[in-house]
Structures are given as structure tokens and as C-alpha cells.
Amino acid sequence: MDKTTLFIDFDDTIVSYMRSERGALEKLCNLVNMDVSKINSMVALYREKNKELWNMFQEGEINISQITSERFAYIISKFHEFANYDPEHLNKLYLRFFVQSTEIEDDTRLYLEKLKLKYNIIIVTNGIHEVQKKRMFRIGLFDLIDGFVSSEVAGAAKPRPHIFALSHSKIEEICERSIAKNEILMIGDSYSADVVGSNNYGIDACWITDEDDSKDSKYKFNTFNEACEYLLKGNQ
Ligand SMILES: [Mg+2]
CATH class of the missing domain: 3.40.50.1000 (HAD superfamily/HAD-like)
Structure with a gap:
């Protein structure tokens, strides 16, 4: 070669993307005092939605800003703990935590x-x-x-x-x-x-x-x- x-x-x-992502999502859950027993299902739902959106992006069907707003609009709709947040703000916090969780x-x-x-x-x-x-x-x-x-x-x-x-x-x-x-x-x-x-x-x-x-x-x-x-x- x-x-x-x-x-x-x-x-x-x-x-490890998964490790950065998990670290960031756990920090978000802790921020709103989410019960520890719900964190795994929050992470699973986020991953499912995010994957679906990134696949659509890879196919050229949506743009980056649609990924970032739609993934958290979905989480807010599923978990009342995030009711006081808007998707953009939650996404900003997530990204800050995501950077901090990269190793x-x-x-x-x-x-x-x-x-x-x-x-x-x-x-x-x-x-x-x-x-x-x-x-x-x-x-x-x-x-x-x-x-x-x-x-x-x-x-x-x-x-x-x-x-x-x-x-x-x-x-x-x-x-x-x-x-x-x-x-x-x-x-x-x-x-x-x-x-x-x-x-x-x-x-x-x-x-x-x-x-x-x-x-x-x-x-x-x-x-x-x-x-x-x-x-x-x-x-x-
Ligand atoms: Mg890769």
C-alpha cells in the first residue's frame, strides 16, 4: 500500500459518539431533576429520533437546523420535565454538554x-x-x-x-x-x-x-x- x-x-x-451523547443527555436530565429511572428511556427516544433525522439529512431531505430543532421538540413533547424549555434553548444546552462530554x-x-x-x-x-x-x-x-x-x-x-x-x-x-x-x-x-x-x-x-x-x-x-x-x- x-x-x-x-x-x-x-x-x-x-x-465514542455514544459516550459524548449519553454524557450530554444525562446532564440535561439532571438539570431538570428528572427521575433517574426515566433517563434510559429519554436517551433511547432521543437516539431513535436523532438517527431518523440524520438519515433524512444524509439523504438530503432536511437541513442541519431542522435536525437540531426537531429532535428536542420531540423530547419536550415526551417528557413534561422539559415543558419550560424551547427546543432551541435545549439544543444549545445539549451541544455545550456534548462538547464537555467528548473524550x-x-x-x-x-x-x-x-x-x-x-x-x-x-x-x-x-x-x-x-x-x-x-x-x-x-x-x-x-x-x-x-x-x-x-x-x-x-x-x-x-x-x-x-x-x-x-x-x-x-x-x-x-x-x-x-x-x-x-x-x-x-x-x-x-x-x-x-x-x-x-x-x-x-x-x-x-x-x-x-x-x-x-x-x-x-x-x-x-x-x-x-x-x-x-x-x-x-x-x-
Ligand atoms: Mg463515524
Whole structure:
């Protein structure tokens, strides 16, 4: 493998989205003194709604601001504890707590430090630009990467090709040289967004998954750290 450049997904590839999300939702519930026995069902309902809305966004059916207002309008309608909040305010609080609940594992950081010595690295993430930026800042990621592109700035979410094209031109600009598609590897946990999206753009993918199914990817590892081991050993 003769890759020089890595496109890396953020959520559930280098940080746990679920952990950030759970931490933020628990803080919201604590804020309104919600009974502890109800927190799990609040988290489950939020996740169900949020997933539905993000899928609609990935299909280009709704925009980001519809996701953020509709997910909390739904929660307010289901839990009387939030009756005094409007969806926008609740969303703002949630996002603040979401940033505060973002953590990176020490070994993941160490692997990124080593990768950075060998590859150009750009984060390619579906998400709200300012929120993703604050989360990356919080965990000190900017010392370990060359840049990042969000779906909000690209105006298109993975798997659509435009976000990959923008990431490609951005890393070329940062490195001040042209980079061929066969030098690039996309690493991510979502088959539909990261693997199919990057393949359709014309670059190879490394799928991080513990699913044992028939879906195929040129490279496939159970964890991000295992992929890093391979990338640090191979490609000498
Ligand atoms: Mg992901």
C-alpha cells in the first residue's frame, strides 16, 4: 500500500459518539431533576429520533437546523420535565454538554501522534461545524491533524462525493502539492457513509467494524487502533 494521506472519520472512529451523547443527555436530565429511572428511556427516544433525522439529512431531505430543532421538540413533547424549555434553548444546552462530554482514549491519541509523522491527515466528519471544531479542540486534536472538513461547510454529507472532493482539495492546499486519489485512504466506521462514499469518489477505504458480515471493503479492521498498527507497519 502506498498511501500518503489519510481521511479519517471522527465519531465512532476516534471518539465514542455514544459516550459524548449519553454524557450530554444525562446532564440535561439532571438539570431538570428528572427521575433517574426515566433517563434510559429519554436517551433511547432521543437516539431513535436523532438517527431518523440524520438519515433524512444524509439523504438530503432536511437541513442541519431542522435536525437540531426537531429532535428536542420531540423530547419536550415526551417528557413534561422539559415543558419550560424551547427546543432551541435545549439544543444549545445539549451541544455545550456534548462538547464537555467528548473524550479521546490515551492509546488512540498515541496512535494518531505516530500516524502524523508518516501521513497527511484530514478529518472528514458529518456534523455541525462549530460543534465538531470545539470537540476536536477540547481533546487536543488540532496538534495531531492537518485540518478538517465538516458536512456543514461542504454543504453535503458523506456519502455524497462533494465532501470527499472538498477534503481532497483542502489537503492539497495544505500540503502545497497535488495528491493522487490512489495515495488516499478513508478510514471510518460507517459502511454507507465512509466506505461506499469514498469508493464512489474513487479512493480506497478502511472499514472499522466488529460486524462479521458479507459487506466488503478493501481494508477492514475491528478497531481503529488495529488499523493504525497496520498503517504504521505496512507502507514502509
Ligand atoms: Mg463515524
